[in-house]
Each structure stands twice: as structure tokens, then as C-alpha cells.
Amino acid sequence: MASKTDPESEIDSEAAQHGGVQSVDRALAVLEILARDGHAGVSDIAEEMGIHKSTVSRLLGSLVSRDIVHQNSERGKYQLGFGILRLASSIPGRLSLVREARPVLEGLADQFKETVNLAVLRSNYAVNVDQAMGPSTLATYDWVGSLTPLHATSSGKILLAALSADDRDRILKETGLPARTPRTITSRDKLDEQLLDVVGNGYAVTLEEFEIGLKSMAVPVYNHVGSVIGAISISGPAFRFDPEKTPGLLEALKEAGLQISANMGYTRR
Structure with missing residues (x-):
């Protein structure tokens, strides 16, 4: 019973x-x-x-x-x-940057109707590891897996600016500053000045420096100890896309970078 x-x-x-x-x-x-x-x-x-x-x-x-x-x-x-x-200490190894960033990339691409990329530093280049496509029929190029020069891309400038002076010198000596377009920065002094602005402003832009007709803006992504582990960028055709003049874009991009960083364990300071 x-x-x-x-x-x-x-x-x-x-x-x-x-x-x-x-x-x-x-x-x-x-x-x-x-x-x-x-x-x-x-x-x-x-x-x-x-x-x-x-x-x-x-x-x-x-x-x-x-x-x-x-x-x-x-x-x-x-x-x-x-x-x-x-x-x-047991958390970072289980976190995937691509997985944590994916919803944020898609949200930005949907909001601003342009292409959003996530890039990391690999072998002296910025490597795009994920991409969210804007709905425009012009945004059709798949950048995932592409190696892009650090000095000529907005993500690359973010990654360069985060390096120590010694690491930056080593990479730029090995890769040089080849001109991808007539607008590419090929002067080390001018590049260094721009990287100082990147650090101070918290974002980087490229205006047809990697490809004629393409403009982009990028912000950093941090890990749990505050180190830059990647960059999130948004790009579009120059005839319709001017990142620094697009209302709300810079704020939304910075917030997206901080959101991904928070997902990776970063605490805002």
C-alpha cells in the first residue's frame, strides 16, 4: 500500500x-x-x-x-x-566565434541590406570565416575563405591596429604594401597614421582601396581577456554605400562587435 x-x-x-x-x-x-x-x-x-x-x-x-x-x-x-x-577558463575553448557571431551578422545584413563579413588573422592575411549576404542582387560574391591584404581592407586594418609594433613590422615587411587599386595606401607612414585613428575611433574604413567600386567599414571583436580576435565588416558598392554617412550604421556595427565579443566572454569596460 x-x-x-x-x-x-x-x-x-x-x-x-x-x-x-x-x-x-x-x-x-x-x-x-x-x-x-x-x-x-x-x-x-x-x-x-x-x-x-x-x-x-x-x-x-x-x-x-x-x-x-x-x-x-x-x-x-x-x-x-x-x-x-x-x-x-573552461569556457573559451568551447566557444565558436563563427557560431556566436552568426545571428549578429545576419541581423546586420538584414538591417542595412549589404554584405557583412567576419574575419580573423591568419598567415599575414585577413581571412573571412563567415558571411551574411544582404538581399541586394549585387551582393553575390562569396568572400568566405578568401585571403585579403591587411593594409587594403577595413577588417585588415582592425587586425593590424591590434597587433604589437613588432608583429606589425614583421608582417608588413613580409607582405609589403602592394597597390590593389590607385586608392590603396602604399605609404607606411600614412598607414601608421590611419591605424592610430583606427585605435582612437574604434573602427576602420576602406574607400575603394581593395577593389574599385567597393567601400567597407569594420570594428573589432574581443575575447574574454580583451584581445582582438577578429573583425566584423560591412561592405557595399560605392555608388550607393558610404559607410560613414549611412545613418545609424557606425553605432549598429560597434554594438554588433560588442555583442559578439560579449558572446565570447568579453566584459565591456
């Missing part, structure tokens, strides 16, 4: 489960505050979360015991601990 469950036991069990979920939610909120502010005291956290200081102390004590949070002995404030790094 099956035994009946005590209704009071069921209520106690549900209450315990609810309390457990609430504790997890609060612990995550504490971690988000510490990630945002760098460090915080018990009173600061309690005030922001609207809970008692004793509750915050219990949460922090549990997180400290697992090395997720560390207490600064001098100021008594708390900050994220090395346990977070152990957890985070």
Missing part, C-alpha cells in the same frame, strides 16, 4: 527549494556587483540589494570558502577571487 506524503513536509520542501533558489539568485547578484565595481563592502552590497547585512555576510562567507570571492585584509572589502578564473 502506497504511503501518503505528509502535506506539511511538501510545504517545507517547497519552502526550502524556494529559499535555495533565492540564495543562488542573491549570490549571483553579489558577484555582479563585485564584477562591476571591482570591490565592495558588506554595507554597500546590502544597501544596493535591499537585504540585511547579516544575509550579505553569510553569502560572502560561502563564496569566500570556495575562493569565488576574496576579502581584502587591509580594507575589509570584497573582490572576485581566483575561483572565478578557474570557472571561466
Whole structure:
């Protein structure tokens, strides 16, 4: 004969489960505050979360015991601990840049009706690893797998600007600055000036430098440690597409780059 469950036991069990979920939610909120502010005291956290200081102390004590949070002995404030790094280190290897970027590329291509590419640095060139086509019948060229020169493409300029001076010198000495069109930058001094602008502005453009009749704009994609791992670009025919004059394009492109970066573990600074 099956035994009946005590209704009071069921209520106690549900209450315990609810309390457990609430504790997890609060612990995550504490971690988000510490990630945002760098460090915080018990009173600061309690005030922001609207809970008692004793509750915050219990949460922090549990997180400290697992090395997720560390207490600064001098100021008594708390900050994220090395346990977070152990957890985070298991993520990047399982993340696929192409997979994480794909919906973002498609959204941009649909919004601006032009071709959007994702490129990475490989063997001294920018290699397009994925592409979302705009609906225009003119946007028919498949760039995936194409090796494009760093100095003559917007994605390439993003990747070049992110390199150390030594790595940039090495690559440009090996590849040179060949002219793809009459508008290609072939002066190292002029290229360096433009790369400084790329770093300062957060984007790069090419105006028929790789191919006559083609204009493009690109922004960086970052990984979980803030290193540039790729570039997302949008390109179109010069007779209808002027990236720096297209309303909302720069903002949308930068936001897309940050969205992909966030998918790869990057935290906005």
C-alpha cells in the first residue's frame, strides 16, 4: 500500500527549494556587483540589494570558502577571487566565434541590406570565416575563405591596429604594401597614421582601396581577456554605400562587435 506524503513536509520542501533558489539568485547578484565595481563592502552590497547585512555576510562567507570571492585584509572589502578564473577558463575553448557571431551578422545584413563579413588573422592575411549576404542582387560574391591584404581592407586594418609594433613590422615587411587599386595606401607612414585613428575611433574604413567600386567599414571583436580576435565588416558598392554617412550604421556595427565579443566572454569596460 502506497504511503501518503505528509502535506506539511511538501510545504517545507517547497519552502526550502524556494529559499535555495533565492540564495543562488542573491549570490549571483553579489558577484555582479563585485564584477562591476571591482570591490565592495558588506554595507554597500546590502544597501544596493535591499537585504540585511547579516544575509550579505553569510553569502560572502560561502563564496569566500570556495575562493569565488576574496576579502581584502587591509580594507575589509570584497573582490572576485581566483575561483572565478578557474570557472571561466573552461569556457573559451568551447566557444565558436563563427557560431556566436552568426545571428549578429545576419541581423546586420538584414538591417542595412549589404554584405557583412567576419574575419580573423591568419598567415599575414585577413581571412573571412563567415558571411551574411544582404538581399541586394549585387551582393553575390562569396568572400568566405578568401585571403585579403591587411593594409587594403577595413577588417585588415582592425587586425593590424591590434597587433604589437613588432608583429606589425614583421608582417608588413613580409607582405609589403602592394597597390590593389590607385586608392590603396602604399605609404607606411600614412598607414601608421590611419591605424592610430583606427585605435582612437574604434573602427576602420576602406574607400575603394581593395577593389574599385567597393567601400567597407569594420570594428573589432574581443575575447574574454580583451584581445582582438577578429573583425566584423560591412561592405557595399560605392555608388550607393558610404559607410560613414549611412545613418545609424557606425553605432549598429560597434554594438554588433560588442555583442559578439560579449558572446565570447568579453566584459565591456
